[in-house]
Amino acid sequence: MKRIAAALALAAPSAAVAGPFPADPLNSPMWEFVADKYLGEGAAVRFDPRVKVTFPEVAENQRVFPVQVDARGIADVARVMILIDLNPIQLPIDYRLGDAEAFVSTRVKLDQRTPVRGLVQLKDGTWLASGGWIDAAGGGCSAPPVSRVKGDWAQHLGEVRGRLWSGASGARVQLAFRHPMDTGLVDNIAIYHIDDLRLTAADGRMLGEVKMQAAVAEDPVLALMPRTRPGEAVRFAGRDTNGVEFAGTLEAGGGAVASR
Amino acid sequence: MADRAWVIRGADTYIARDNGGAVANIALFATEAGAVLVDAGPSLRYGQALAKLARELTGEPVARVYLTHLHPDHTYGDAAFAPGTIAATPALAAELKREGPGFSDGMYRILGDWMRGTELHMPGHAVTAERETLGGRSFRLLALSGHSASDLAVLDERTGTLVAGDLVFHDRAPTTPHADLPKWRAALDTLKGLSHRRVVPGHGPLDPTPAAAIDQTRDWLDWLEGALTAAVRDGLDMVDAGLMPIPDRFARLKVARYELQRSVAHLYPALEAREWPRVDGR
Incomplete structure (x- = not known):
């Protein structure tokens, strides 16, 4: 009887619960809100541990917290997002895959203890979700960037370092940009961040497109796994919110990517 | 430990609510002019207990x-002592003035009520001599660096006890938030060359031998730097690097995985900037 009552309660429409989203295993106070906002009203979503969201056990630096989402075990992935429920800026990475494996790794800002999620959209439009809580000291989004304090951000803006590794286990691109990634939440510094980044292969094949928000750490570092052919270079082209463009080429021959 | 010398052991883990931040080792020596402490612990409450003990x-x-370096698990307990009794090198005193109070938010966040009333005192006694004698007991004072920008090691010459601060860890993984690895290695060389009998590490059990803990610290630092450099070259990201295998010989080291992940956060960005070429064509 109790079970029936519970089932009825779940099935009944409720003013307090906005969407039809499944109950959040992380019990985030923001789950319904962020699901509605970023997946869309009525989106089909289920929690799936095959979306591997990995991060360190301690947020040593709440302004530079590494997060990796690996959904290579899932077929037909079209899009991968990193979502941070309790940040003032919640969606650091929105990655639309081209000819690439479902993998993205970056470093984010944390403004407090929060769920950190990986959200994967399949080609049929449905979403798979996973993640965990991380404890963090406050202020990752509201402390000034180191390069603003030092005052040298403009001298290095546009510098990009990176490499392309390729081997039997696939290819990996790592890119490190010099950019303050201003959140707009510090003093009177306007929001200013890398906005858009595209990776293409030498033959023009789209490998992927990444939308970034200022919740990505200062001097963003991004790792992706495009499906490149042996010897094939990867071209990247991006733009920040002031229209400054970043572009370059990663030549093959960085060696084979190691697997851990 | 020996002739009127004691070590007050910290918990061999990280600062947490259940240990009140009491993770650093403190050394105590009796002299005819009064007791001498090396480091003061994490809080006013701890410092008061230390004074009573x-x-x-x-x-x-x-x-x-004597304060060995700026980290709050070693210094914040100085709140229980008069500034004139607190001794530090001028370099450390300057660092404490600049950065010392900045640890307070984090300490209160983690430790809560343990920290009540704790206000870091600035040292009133400048350590400038290589040796100081109190009440018939002389201490050799070595101003070094590497774990932080200024590390003091204290050698009690009566018993040959070297109090190494956080230049030496023992069976507990070293921490690197302000580390300069080449300078740290040079400091370990200096310490190894002293004629001491035993070592009080900053964290972990007393080393009854002159060299075991010093060698273990150096082994970890060498491995760490080599392994992280190789990881950057091999295309591992920070998450991967934090999950790399830790060699079996470090199985005795407490909180090794935790400290590896912290060290990845401290050291990885500089290694990437060094190891990856510019690709922007500018």
Whole structure:
């Protein structure tokens, strides 16, 4: 009887619960809100541990917290997002895959203890979700960037370092940009961040497109796994919110990517 | 430990609510002019307990507290002592003035009520000599660096006890938030060359031998730097690097995985900037 009552309660429409989203295993106070906002009203979503969201056990630096989402075990992935429920800026990475494996790794800002999620959209439009809580000291989004304090951000803006590794286990691109990634939440510094980044292969094949928000750490570092052919270079082209463009080429021959 | 010398052991883990931040080792020596402490622990409450214990063990009040370096698990307990008794090198005193109070938010966040009333005192006694003698007991003072920008090691010449601060860890993984690895190695060389009998590490059990803990610290630092450099070259990201295998010989080291992940956060961005070429064509 109790079970029936519970089932009825779940099935009944409720003013307090906005969407039809499944109950959040992380019990985030923001789950319904962020699901509605970023997946869309009525989106089909289920929690799936095959979306591997990995991060360190301690947020040593709440302004530079590494997060990796690996959904290579899932077929037909079209899009991968990193979502941070309790940040003032919640969606650091929105990655639309081209000819690439479902993998993205970056470093984010944390403004407090929060769920950190990986959200994967399949080609049929449905979403798979996973993640965990991380404890963090406050202020990752509201402390000034180191390069603003030092005052040298403009001298290095546009510098990009990176490499392309390729081997039997696939290819990996790592890119490190010099950019303050201003959140707009510090003093009177306007929001200013890398906005858009595209990776293409030498033959023009789209490998992927990444939308970034200022919740990505200062001097963003991004790792992706495009499906490149042996010897094939990867071209990247991006733009920040002031229209400054970043572009370059990663030549093959960085060696084979190691697997851990 | 030996002739009127004691070590007050910290918990061999990280600062947490259940240990009140009491993770660093403290050394205590009796002299005819009063008790001498090396480091003061994490809080006013801890410092007060330390002062009481020192009086019980030595029969004298605390005459001097040497601070080894700026980290709050070693310094914040100095709130229980008069500034004139607190001794530090001028370099450390400057660092404490600049950065010391900045640790307070984090300490209160983690430790809560343990920290009540804790206000870091600035040292009133400048350590400039290579040796200081109190009440018939002389201490050799070595101003070094590497774990932080200024690390003090104290050698009690009567017993040959070297109090190494956080330049030496023992069976507990070293921490690197302010580390300069080449300078740290040079400091370990200096310490190894002293004629001491035993080592009080900053964290972990007393080393009854002159070299075991020093060698273990160096082994970890060498492995760490080599492994992280190789990881950057091999295309591993920070998450991967934090999950790399830790060699079996470090199985005795407490919180090794935790400290590896912290060290990845401290050291990885500079290694990437060094190892990856510019690709922007500018």
